[in-house]
Amino acid sequence: MARTDERFREAYNALLSICSSMPKNESLPSEAELSKKLGVSRTVIRSALSRLSDVGIIHWDGRDKRVMRELDDSDYIEVPSETISGDELERQFLNWILRFDVPPGTPLNASELCRRFNVPPHALHEFLASLSRFGLVARRQRGGWQLLGFTRDYALELFELRTMIELNAISRLVALPEEHPIWPQLDDLKCEHQELAEQIDKRYNDFSVLDERFHNAIYKVNHNRFIVELQRIIALVFYYHYQWDKSDERERNEAAIQEHLELIEAIQSRDESAALSAARKHLNTSKKTLLLSLKIHNHL
CATH class of the missing domain: 1.20.120.530 (GntR ligand-binding domain-like)
Structure with a gap:
């Protein structure tokens, strides 16, 4: 896979993670801000926004870019690359909690966790969803995930x-x-x-x-x-x-x-x-x- 295509896929999934943390009808940042935040060119950002618009995730009209619906794991696209296994993700996640003292109630930044653990967004979302079955993490009302405590x-x-x-x-x-x-x-x-x-x-x-x-x-x-x-x-x-x-x-x-x-x-x-x-x-x-x-x- 060409590096250009890989950058597009990574940027697209990163934009999906941003959209998932926002309520419906909220406006996305400007292309310049997104380009700086994700570390890719505006051309890549515009290509990713165009695809988001095509599949109905955002409404894009000039500078107005609004989130139109909730996301699920099927919205993310595969990024073939060297990534860690599910077992290794679980181990690194637990070690992160242990060694960095992440307290209960902490919001989980999906983009940051993807970079930390070298996993694509869809893999991280699947992992967090599996933990949510046990009440360990939960989706936040305004999107994203939160680490829960224990009674x-x-x-x-x-x-x-x-x-x-x-x-x-x-x-x-x-x-x-x-x-x-x-x-x-x-x-x-x-x-x-x-x-x-x-x-x-x-x-x-x-x-x-x-x-x-x-x-x-x-x-x-x-x-x-x-x-x-x-x-x-x-x-x-x-x-x-x-x-x-x-x-x-x-x-x-x-x-x-x-x-x-x-x-x-x-x-x-x-x-x-x-x-x-x-x-x-x-x-x-x-x-x-x-x-x-x-x-x-x-x-x-």
């Missing part, structure tokens, strides 16, 4: 579900045969936990990714498609959101590493009673941490 009831209901899923998985895990791939995987995870514990002063922020991988390994024993889907919301709430409280993050992560190691050793010994006890201890710690974080951030 105490939301957190407790999700914790109850997480506990049932995880304890069931552990009971199944300890009975798996010696040749099952989970056992070398647990060996590797144990080594990574021990290594992180030794470097905790410099690498305590790295615990979130290891935490998610560890619990994912346990959940996958269930081989349940619905659990895989629910794991997305569990990951956001328990592995990322609660860490917005940075006051004692290093100490909390160090303690969680030791709880993980205790659980891994119990699982490796095939001691179901000890494994379930270690899992309940770790789950209750996670619950207390989450509720304390919500209280500190006035979400209770």
Whole structure:
């Protein structure tokens, strides 16, 4: 695909994102402003505006350019290029929330997020729409998206579900045969936990990714498609959101590493009673941490 066509497609999708954040009948900025904002020539802007007019998204009469209807994902056009996968987008989005302290209620700038994560607008909109099913993000009345917070009831209901899923998985895990791939995987995870514990002063922020991988390994024993889907919301709430409280993050992560190691050793010994006890201890710690974080951030 020629670079000129790629620039047009990118500009067109970027204009769509701008239109999606505006109410019906509101006027678009001037061509000069759009050209400066999107970093493309006025010729490209005029071509994109012409197409928007042709498909009925805007009414264009001289300098008057008005949004005529709401948009959906089918309005965006494909931009064949090197972009990240859906799984990688999800991971980067969660990491962005963790490391940049994005508070609940924050409006999400679609154009900025597309540039940050190197994804086309339609892929970002599909991703945000998938998160909206769990009440994690919501469309704003005047267009665009907003990151939502978590209430105490939301957190407790999700914790109850997480506990049932995880304890069931552990009971199944300890009975798996010696040749099952989970056992070398647990060996590797144990080594990574021990290594992180030794470097905790410099690498305590790295615990979130290891935490998610560890619990994912346990959940996958269930081989349940619905659990895989629910794991997305569990990951956001328990592995990322609660860490917005940075006051004692290093100490909390160090303690969680030791709880993980205790659980891994119990699982490796095939001691179901000890494994379930270690899992309940770790789950209750996670619950207390989450509720304390919500209280500190006035979400209770």
